[in-house]
Amino acid sequence: MEGRFVINGIEKVLSFEPDATLLQALRDGGFSEVKRGCDTGECGACAVVLNGDLVTSCKVYAASVVGSEILTAKGLGTVQNPHPIQQAFVDAGAIQCGFCTPGMVMATYALLSKNPDPTDEEIRRALDGNKCRCTGYVKIFDAVRLAAERMRDHG
Amino acid sequence: MDRDFSSVGHDVEKIDGLSLATGTGRYTDDFDAPGTLHVAVLYSPHAHGIIKDIDDSEAWKVPGVVDVMSYKNAYDDMPKVVHTTAGQGFPEPSPYDSWLFDDKVRFAGDRVAAVAAETLDIAREAVSKIKVEYELQKPLFDPERAMDPGVPVVHDRDEYMPIPVPYDPSKNLMAEKIFSIGDVEKGLAEADIVLDQVYHTHYAHHCMMEPHSAFALFDETGRMIVYSSTSVPFHVRRIVAQVLDYPLRKVHVIKPRVGGAYGGKQEAFIEPLAAKFALRTGRPVKAILSREEVFTSSRTRHPMRVHVTAGVMKDGTITALRMDDLMTAGAYGPHGLTVLCNAASKVLPLFNKVENVEFIGRTVYTNQPVGGAYRGYGVTQATFGFMQFIDDLTRRLDVDILEYVKKWHIKEGEGSPVFEAIGEGKAGVPQVITCCKLSECIDRGAEAIGWSDKRGRHISNSPGKVRGVGMAVSMQGSGIPLIDMGSAYMKLNEDGSCNLLMGASDTGTGSDTVMCQIAAEVLDISTDMIVPLSSDTDVTPFDVGAYASSGTYVSGGAVRACAEDFLKNIMKVASVMLEVPVERLDTSGGRIWDSDNPDVSTDFGSLCCFSLYGAGENMQQIQGYGSYTSPVSPPPFIAQFAEVEVDTFTGRVEVLRFVSAVDCGKALNPKMTEGQVEGGVLNGIGYALTEQYLFDDKGRMTNPDFGNYKVFGSLDVPKIETILVDSYEETGPFGAKSVSEVCINGPAPAIANAIYDAVGVRIFDLPLTSEKVLAALKDVDR
Ligand code: FES
Ligand code: FES
Numbered sequence: 051m052e053g054r055f056v057i058n059g060i061e062k063v064l065s066f067e068p069d070a071t072l073l074q075a076l077r078d079g080g081f082s083e084v085k086r087g088c089d090t091g092e093c094g095a096c097a098v099v100l101n102g103d104l105v106t107s108c109k110v111y112a113a114s115v116v117g118s119e120i121l122t123a124k125g126l127g128t129v130q131n132p133h134p135i136q137q138a139f140v141d142a143g144a145i146q147c148g149f150c151t152p153g154m155v156m157a158t159y160a161l162l163s164k165n166p167d168p169t170d171e172e173i174r175r176a177l178d179g180n181k182c183r184c185t186g187y188v189k190i191f192d193a194v195r196l197a198a199e200r201m202r203d204h205g
Numbered sequence: 206m207d208r209d210f211s212s213v214g215h216d217v218e219k220i221d222g223l224s225l226a227t228g229t230g231r232y233t234d235d236f237d238a239p240g241t242l243h244v245a246v247l248y249s250p251h252a253h254g255i256i257k258d259i260d261d262s263e264a265w266k267v268p269g270v271v272d273v274m275s276y277k278n279a280y281d282d283m284p285k286v287v288h289t290t291a292g293q294g295f296p297e298p299s300p301y302d303s304w305l306f307d308d309k310v311r312f313a314g315d316r317v318a319a320v321a322a323e324t325l326d327i328a329r330e331a332v333s334k335i336k337v338e339y340e341l342q343k344p345l346f347d348p349e350r351a352m353d354p355g356v357p358v359v360h361d362r363d364e365y366m367p368i369p370v371p372y373d374p375s376k377n378l379m380a381e382k383i384f385s386i387g388d389v390e391k392g393l394a395e396a397d398i399v400l401d402q403v404y405h406t407h408y409a410h411h412c413m414m415e416p417h418s419a420f421a422l423f424d425e426t427g428r429m430i431v432y433s434s435t436s437v438p439f440h441v442r443r444i445v446a447q448v449l450d451y452p453l454r455k456v457h458v459i460k461p462r463v464g465g466a467y468g469g470k471q472e473a474f475i476e477p478l479a480a481k482f483a484l485r486t487g488r489p490v491k492a493i494l495s496r497e498e499v500f501t502s503s504r505t506r507h508p509m510r511v512h513v514t515a516g517v518m519k520d521g522t523i524t525a526l527r528m529d530d531l532m533t534a535g536a537y538g539p540h541g542l543t544v545l546c547n548a549a550s551k552v553l554p555l556f557n558k559v560e561n562v563e564f565i566g567r568t569v570y571t572n573q574p575v576g577g578a579y580r581g582y583g584v585t586q587a588t589f590g591f592m593q594f595i596d597d598l599t600r601r602l603d604v605d606i607l608e609y610v611k612k613w614h615i616k617e618g619e620g621s622p623v624f625e626a627i628g629e630g631k632a633g634v635p636q637v638i639t640c641c642k643l644s645e646c647i648d649r650g651a652e653a654i655g656w657s658d659k660r661g662r663h664i665s666n667s668p669g670k671v672r673g674v675g676m677a678v679s680m681q682g683s684g685i686p687l688i689d690m691g692s693a694y695m696k697l698n699e700d701g702s703c704n705l706l707m708g709a710s711d712t713g714t715g716s717d718t719v720m721c722q723i724a725a726e727v728l729d730i731s732t733d734m735i736v737p738l739s740s741d742t743d744v745t746p747f748d749v750g751a752y753a754s755s756g757t758y759v760s761g762g763a764v765r766a767c768a769e770d771f772l773k774n775i776m777k778v779a780s781v782m783l784e785v786p787v788e789r790l791d792t793s794g795g796r797i798w799d800s801d802n803p804d805v806s807t808d809f810g811s812l813c814c815f816s817l818y819g820a821g822e823n824m825q826q827i828q829g830y831g832s833y834t835s836p837v838s839p840p841p842f843i844a845q846f847a848e849v850e851v852d853t854f855t856g857r858v859e860v861l862r863f864v865s866a867v868d869c870g871k872a873l874n875p876k877m878t879e880g881q882v883e884g885g886v887l888n889g890i891g892y893a894l895t896e897q898y899l900f901d902d903k904g905r906m907t908n909p910d911f912g913n914y915k916v917f918g919s920l921d922v923p924k925i926e927t928i929l930v931d932s933y934e935e936t937g938p939f940g941a942k943s944v945s946e947v948c949i950n951g952p953a954p955a956i957a958n959a960i961y962d963a964v965g966v967r968i969f970d971l972p973l974t975s976e977k978v979l980a981a982l983k984d985v986d987r
Binding site for chain 2: 067077082083084085086087088089090092093095122123124126127128129132133136137139140141143144145146147148149150151152155173174175177178179180181182183184185186187188189190191
């Protein structure tokens with residue numbers, strides 16, 4: 051089947067099987083920045099912002115969200131013009147293999163758009179659905195704090 | 206050591222950081238080609254059996270199925286090559302005991318058949334329609350019984366060991382390493398007390414976020430390209446060619462971004478499968494493991510029994526030390542010898558003043574998941590036992606463990622006979638420690654955790670919760686001496702930038718960035734003038750790969766050698782261009798000038814233009830190359846401290862704080878170095894407390910997902926601190942040793958020791974679960 055979505059601000063028609071997950075539909079549609087780490091909703095690598103909320107796209111049927119607005123890491127910024135969150139992840143040393151990073155960045159974005167000045171505890175809770183095996187999370191927390199600070203200053 | 210560097214030693218931004226953060230960095234599964242087939246694999250549900258027959262007729266009928274393969278047809282057009290999946294130097298110190306397909310299954314998760322189809326769903330559906338008739342055999346699950354007469358034999362075909370070391374599959378003996386120095390029996394007899402204790406470590410998984418992935422297709426010339434999520438692209442090329450009996454020159458392996466490896470991708474087991482399907486169908490083929498398959502069919506940390514016996518005098522002198530280790534290989538033997546050897550060679554030399562030392566190491570086959578390389582590589586397992594043993598010993602002698610370790614640990618200028626006795630499977634090489642700041646690590650770590658205020662205080666801030674602190678020290682190596690080799694190539698461009706083509710594999714560690722820093726340092730230019738390209742078997746020179754903590758030390762050594770050669774060639778051409786003898790030339794910041802007359806000068810860019818377009822018959826590409834192998838493997842040292850709180854009602858152990866003080870030589874990129882340590886530490890804490898494989902009585906893993914396997918998430922993270930103790934290893938590139946593995950060794954023993962400090966119980970078996978702690982507490986109560 052086919053469905054129309056607004057992905058990263060641009061209307062896009064994706065074709066997918068009726069039982070396909072949003073993750074599958076997005077990846078098949080060329081949005082390879084949405085990573086697949088588990089397919090069971092546990093790693094957060096596939097996290098995207100769907101109509102303003104963070105979701106793990108492997109736990110959502112594409113058919114059930116046709117017409118939605120979806121934001122991925124590529125929609126947030128580019129290498130030439132990165133979003134402050136993306137730059138903060140680089141600056142804080144929060145990226146090692148980077149496989150978790152697009153999902154982490156989206157989780158951070160979802161957090162900071164609702165709570166621009168999160169406490170450490172709130173940061174931890176917001177990232178709870180995103181696993182990272184490389185960093186031990188220490189520098190990821192730094193990155194979120196740094197991004198929050200910069201976005202407050204300039205934002 | 207005070208040295209000033211302009212690139213190394215600074216937090217240079219990770220070169221691929223923004224591309225990863227914005228999602229443009231590509232991993233194997235992100236590559237695509239029209240008409241790609243997808244692979245699903247049928248795995249054995251049984252731990253041990255002979256396949257009597259396979260009926261795949263229904264699978265072929267599923268629309269969209271293009272190929273079905275099993276032992277029945279895989280060898281129609283090629284020999285059945287016995288090989289090892291271990292991506293190690295050649296000939297590998299691992300048994301040749303694997304086949305693309307076999308008619309025997311040796312663990313629940315062994316490959317039985319595979320389907321290539323238009324979509325993954327179709328392939329999976331077809332797999333479910335394959336009928337297999339097994340003749341079940343008794344499985345072997347108990348490594349302690351593996352060598353008993355009459356037990357099931359896991360391997361009985363044409364398996365062999367490619368290097369001359371003990372190997373006897375008829376007894377399930379996968380590897381054996383025994384050596385002794387002095388006379389242990391005599392040393393034990395002379396001792397005031399003899400301590401004897403057995404420890405067990407468990408199955409664990411790397412849990413890299415990106416699953417194992419391979420994508421095979423043909424380029425326009427008909428050569429095969431294999432994109433692989435691997436730490437060892439050059440070994441993958443060799444293994445694919447070997448398994449498929451296909452010319453190596455027709456295989457081109459590309460390592461794109463890799464989503465974590467930690468040793469788990471030092472293995473080629475799906476690449477040959479994808480490549481074989483590509484050969485048979487002529488189509489691009491993707492084989493990507495599901496998370497469940499990653500757990501059940503890839504590689505694991507080898508479980509190990511660590512049995513330590515020591516004779517000790519009242520003054521603390523260890524008169525004899527015996528370590529008797531039994532390691533479980535599981536159904537196949539990749540890394541089964543070398544991991545075992547490391548459990549001795551990188552643990553026993555720490556206390557190098559012991560005169561009588563014995564190591565009895567055996568690795569046995571069982572019908573269980575397959576062990577492989579995993580960060581720490583045997584040192585982690587042995588250190589869990591050994592550092593608890595030392596904690597116990599010092600408590601019995603009533604001496605301070607910090608002072609004890611500081612007195613007895615190996616020091617600068619010292620060696621150990623163990624270095625010579627044992628190497629990677631064979632004898633080792635003699636080594637004198639040229640850089641060891643372990644005592645300083647101990648002091649600084651102890652201070653950071655507040656050791657003197659907390660040790661033995663049983664602090665309790667809430668009812669039933671008691672705190673304690675514990676520590677552990679360990680060492681690792683930096684590459685494998687006289688075995689590991691890396692190489693690199695550089696060339697100069699018109700804007701003064703340089704391409705750096707290197708065999709080194711960045712699996713997420715940041716090695717591409719560090720290599721650029723090393724090259725930039727040699728050339729005295731800024732890091733962003735270096736354009737790295739790593740691990741493409743067609744384009745870059747050879748490197749053994751990212752393992753054995755060899756990246757910065759060995760591959761970095763190659764990049765340094767390469768950059769030095771490159772700089773020499775730059776100067777030669779500059780001498781021609783400026784008409785100034787080489788000895789009079791100076792360079793800095795990409796400029797070159799006559800030291801007698803600084804007005805006579807050029808820059809790298811102009812020099813390149815001259816050499817490419819203006820040098821007449823001297824026109825040339827300015828280039829450089831270098832290879833590096835090391836006669837030694839200088840160990841990094843680490844002292845790690847845990848503060849825990851034990852809930853005496855539930856047995857739950859919470860790590861409150863974890864401090865690591867590490868001597869890794871000069872940290873070439875301190876922030877990335879810290880990141881490495883922090884990641885390894887949290888992985889080690891998870892390994893210590895919660896992560897484990899659970900099996901049913903048929904030998905099947907029952908918790909193959911992140912939740913039930915219990916990978917740590919952001920809510921579980923304690924306060925983690927990393928102290929980089931200043932040091933300088935003369936043999937390393939700009940003073941560097943390694944750091945990636947050593948950091949994972951300490952958490953388990955330090956936490957176990959802290960539990961004892963808090964509540965006086967010792968847990969000898971990993972993981973240190975609430976159940977075990979509670980049971981031990983009840984035992985003490987009684
Ligand atoms: S792939 Fe969706 S949460 Fe892991
Ligand atoms: S950076 Fe590798 S999993 Fe997070």
